[in-house]
Amino acid sequence: MSQATRSDLSKLVQMQELKVSALLLTALLTLTGCASQAPAAPTTSSAAPQVTQEPEPEPEPVYETAALTGVTYLEGENPYLAMPAVSAKIDNTSSGRPQLALNDADIVYVTRVEVGLTRLLPVWHSRMPESIGPVRSVRPVDAAIVNPFHGVFVFSGGQVPFKNAAKATGLVISDEDTEMNNDTYYREKSRKAPWNLYFKAQDLQALYADQQPTPQAGFAFDAIPTAVSEGVVAKGLSVKYPQMRSVWDLGNASFPWAEEPQTAWLRSQDGTPHTQVGGDQVAAKNVVVMEVVHDLSFVDPKYGAIPKAKLENNGGIAHIFSDGFYVKGSWSKGGIEDPILLHTEAGQELKLAVGNTWVEMMDVPKSVLSISFPEAAAE
Numbered sequence: 001m002s003q004a005t006r007s008d009l010s011k012l013v014q015m016q017e018l019k020v021s022a023l024l025l026t027a028l029l030t031l032t033g034c035a036s037q038a039p040a041a042p043t044t045s046s047a048a049p050q051v052t053q054e055p056e057p058e059p060e061p062v063y064e065t066a067a068l069t070g071v072t073y074l075e076g077e078n079p080y081l082a083m084p085a086v087s088a089k090i091d092n093t094s095s096g097r098p099q100l101a102l103n104d105a106d107i108v109y110v111t112r113v114e115v116g117l118t119r120l121l122p123v124w125h126s127r128m129p130e131s132i133g134p135v136r137s138v139r140p141v142d143a144a145i146v147n148p149f150h151g152v153f154v155f156s157g158g159q160v161p162f163k164n165a166a167k168a169t170g171l172v173i174s175d176e177d178t179e180m181n182n183d184t185y186y187r188e189k190s191r192k193a194p195w196n197l198y199f200k201a202q203d204l205q206a207l208y209a210d211q212q213p214t215p216q217a218g219f220a221f222d223a224i225p226t227a228v229s230e231g232v233v234a235k236g237l238s239v240k241y242p243q244m245r246s247v248w249d250l251g252n253a254s255f256p257w258a259e260e261p262q263t264a265w266l267r268s269q270d271g272t273p274h275t276q277v278g279g280d281q282v283a284a285k286n287v288v289v290m291e292v293v294h295d296l297s298f299v300d301p302k303y304g305a306i307p308k309a310k311l312e313n314n315g316g317i318a319h320i321f322s323d324g325f326y327v328k329g330s331w332s333k334g335g336i337e338d339p340i341l342l343h344t345e346a347g348q349e350l351k352l353a354v355g356n357t358w359v360e361m362m363d364v365p366k367s368v369l370s371i372s373f374p375e376a377a378a379e
Helices: 003-036 142-149 160-167 201-207 226-230
Strands: 063-065 072-074 086-088 107-112 118-124 152-154 172-174 185-187 197-200 220-222 236-240 245-253 262-269 286-292 314-322 325-333 341-344 351-353 357-363 368-372
Touching: 086 142, 086 201, 107 142, 118 142, 142 160, 152 201, 160 172, 197 201, 226 314, 226 325, 226 351, 236 286, 286 351, 314 341, 314 351
Parallel strands: 086 152, 107 357, 152 172, 220 351, 286 357
Antiparallel strands: 063 072, 086 118, 107 118, 185 197, 236 245, 236 368, 245 262, 286 314, 314 325, 325 341
């Protein structure tokens, strides 16, 4: 074989090898393309399904009610509701007026004393003023009034039997002597003795906060009092005691627990408006006149008979004035530790208007109640 022939044959073999290589490459590319077009294997997710949480409902507001007024407060809004009450014997003569903080009291009792005069026995609980006075001596009826309210009872001296009766109640008895180691009591320099003794009420209450329970409720309250639902319209009233006159006229007054002025009874005494220190006229949402028989057996050598209202295990007629209306009912009291209760003439629970109350303890038959009605009602 010639040299040229071998060369041509060698080229031919190389060309065949190139063709085979090209065919193999083409086939490989084809297979790769098919593999890339194959569907991807399904994947699974491990994430938990999302749950939409409902918002938690707002908690319902919790209210608490003042035992001696029926006023409701948000729980914790009025810290005094968890504190003991403070009651005090307060002068009510022209020398003792104007008094301090009468409109802050939840209940005020007007009680007969000797020579035809009266003294006041207010009870402070849902509001506690900075100072109270002028403080005077204890009287025989006081123990039966203050016992159900617990707390601290303030007075300045008195007859030994009356002081012993007050101490027997179990209340904290506080006066200028018991507090001589602190500055709770003070003498008001602008007034003459004995009408110048005052005490710091908030400080005194704090001293005995852990020693006495909160007051026991007695009167019942409602937004629509019994006098409104069952009584008649009245314009005013007066109670004529032997040596003084208490008059209540229908009007309007502002109270710390109400946003707007309220229908109220405005007090006058002996022909002039009864005001407290600061000039505000004494005002009450309710006036209760209790007809009470008085015991005159205790006689003071200087002042004569000292009246004692007979409250324990007793009862009688009550005249109730609320929100410009009048209704006749009755009162009752069990033992010394029991509160005074009010009833309708049918014997049902009698409800007062929400707010403060003044109680005139009228000694029968020596004192006289007069009620003024509108002309249409009188006819």
